[in-house]
Amino acid sequence: DTIHIQTESKKYNVFVGKGVRNQLDTFLANHFPDLTRILIITDETVAKLHLEKLLLVLKPWEPIIYKGPSGEKTKTFEVYYDALSTALENHLDRKSVILSFGGGAVGDLSGFVASSFMRGIPFIQIPTTILAHDSAVGGKVAINHPHGKNMIGAFYQPEAVFYDLELLTTLPEHEIRSGFAEVIKHALISDARFYEWLRNNVDDLNLITLDQLSYSLIKGIKIKNEFVSQDEREMGIRAYLNLGHTLGHAIESEMGYGNFTHGEAVMIGMIFALKLSKKLLGLTFDLEEFIEWVEQLGYKTKVPNHLSFEKLVAKMKQDKKSVGDSIRFVLLEQLGQPKLQKISETILLEELKRF
Ligand code: NAD
Ligand code: ZN
Numbered sequence: 001d002t003i004h005i006q007t008e009s010k011k012y013n014v015f016v017g018k019g020v021r022n023q024l025d026t027f028l029a030n031h032f033p034d035l036t037r038i039l040i041i042t043d044e045t046v047a048k049l050h051l052e053k054l055l056l057v058l059k060p061w062e063p064i065i066y067k068g069p070s071g072e073k074t075k076t077f078e079v080y081y082d083a084l085s086t087a088l089e090n091h092l093d094r095k096s097v098i099l100s101f102g103g104g105a106v107g108d109l110s111g112f113v114a115s116s117f118m119r120g121i122p123f124i125q126i127p128t129t130i131l132a133h134d135s136a137v138g139g140k141v142a143i144n145h146p147h148g149k150n151m152i153g154a155f156y157q158p159e160a161v162f163y164d165l166e167l168l169t170t171l172p173e174h175e176i177r178s179g180f181a182e183v184i185k186h187a188l189i190s191d192a193r194f195y196e197w198l199r200n201n202v203d204d205l206n207l208i209t210l211d212q213l214s215y216s217l218i219k220g221i222k223i224k225n226e227f228v229s230q231d232e233r234e235m236g237i238r239a240y241l242n243l244g245h246t247l248g249h250a251i252e253s254e255m256g257y258g259n260f261t262h263g264e265a266v267m268i269g270m271i272f273a274l275k276l277s278k279k280l281l282g283l284t285f286d287l288e289e290f291i292e293w294v295e296q297l298g299y300k301t302k303v304p305n306h307l308s309f310e311k312l313v314a315k316m317k318q319d320k321k322s323v324g325d326s327i328r329f330v331l332l333e334q335l336g337q338p339k340l341q342k343i344s345e346t347i348l349l350e351e352l353k354r355f
Contacts, residue, residue: 001218005225007232010157016218021164024057034095038063039087041110042101045070046128049170064090074105075143083113098123104135111141115156125161130179133217136161138228174261176205177298181263183216186223189240192335194219205297240338243330244270250315254307267299272355277331309352313345
């Protein structure tokens with residue numbers, strides 16, 4: 001399957017399917033006739049599991065490899081600096097291409113390296129996690145600062161995305177769960193029928209078939225693209241993609257990254273947002289049934305009880321989306337109809353204590 005992505009600044013394709021990595025060499029030959037060097041940016045885990053398969057396709061180009069630490073640890077200034085040094089030491093130039101080979105963390109890092117190396121060179125995403133159906137599309141790239149996640153970054157679109165489903169088979173369960181939370185999010189904010197399909201077809205994330213996974217990811221990518229293509233730089237409707245993320249990010253950061261996956265934290269945030277939506281906007285939605293379903297899928301549905309509500313609210317205020325004393329929350333008027341709502345700190349704290 002090929003999904004055409006159209007943003008204001010760029011048009012590119014997302015190729016999804018088993019073995020699509022094997023089309024990379026033709027793509028490179030066609031799109032980059034003057035290609036000088038290839039730098040693959042990956043992490044240790046992905047390198048160990050899958051790099052050989054990728055190198056098999058790219059052998060003629062003798063790619064340079066930069067391996068960062070796995071997971072969120074790769075989104076630091078040190079790793080960013082290191083990757084740039086590797087690029088310079090190996091004489092990459094403006095006719096070189098960076099291949100991002102890994103999950104969302106690697107994608108965010110390498111995209112930012114590509115956006116800033118010599119004021120920007122092309123990059124291609126080769127995502128290896130379910131979560132990356134979300135992060136590889138949309139053009140947001142970033143690293144973290146001790147003062148906050150994703151605080152240093154850019155909007156920078158890839159030349160293409162090669163989403164090879166064969167590479168997903170090695171994902172541990174909590175990573176599958178993490179990524180699938182974003183699939184569920186995409187359904188909730190835009191497509192009641194897709195949501196029903198998920199509810200009726202997915203009851204065990206370990207037993208999900210390749211066809212179901214493929215359908216879910218393609219749907220998710222298309223929905224993400226609908227929001228992004230109309231609002232590349234997040235002035236309006238793109239913000240709806242943050243459903244569950246205001247509280248989710250706060251939980252992630254209070255737990256310490258790595259102790260709780262992104263999607264698992266976002267799921268708790270979504271349940272909170274759905275609850276607020278029922279209370280403040282009269283959303284008609286069977287939340288009990290939803291909670292039962294996601295618990296069956298292995299998600300936690302409550303804020304871990306050692307976290308302080310005050311600290312969570314403080315974190316939410318630091319979010320790029322907060323304004324004054326209010327925090328902007330994505331809620332749902334109805335399934336598939338998101339709405340931005342300012343909620344005061346006081347109300348938020350009350351609701352959290354009740355949650
Ligand atoms: P990740 O890249 O940290 O991957 C999660 C873990 O899985 C890592 O330890 C990684 O080494 C391992 N892994 C990757 N592929 C694997 C495979 N095929 N088999 C086995 N293990 C594998 O994280 P992620 O969950 O993919 O993405 C999370 C990151 O994405 C966060 O940093 C988040 O901020 C970012 N993100 C960005 C956007 C965006 O729009 N740019 C959107 C959502 C999330
Ligand atoms: Zn997310």
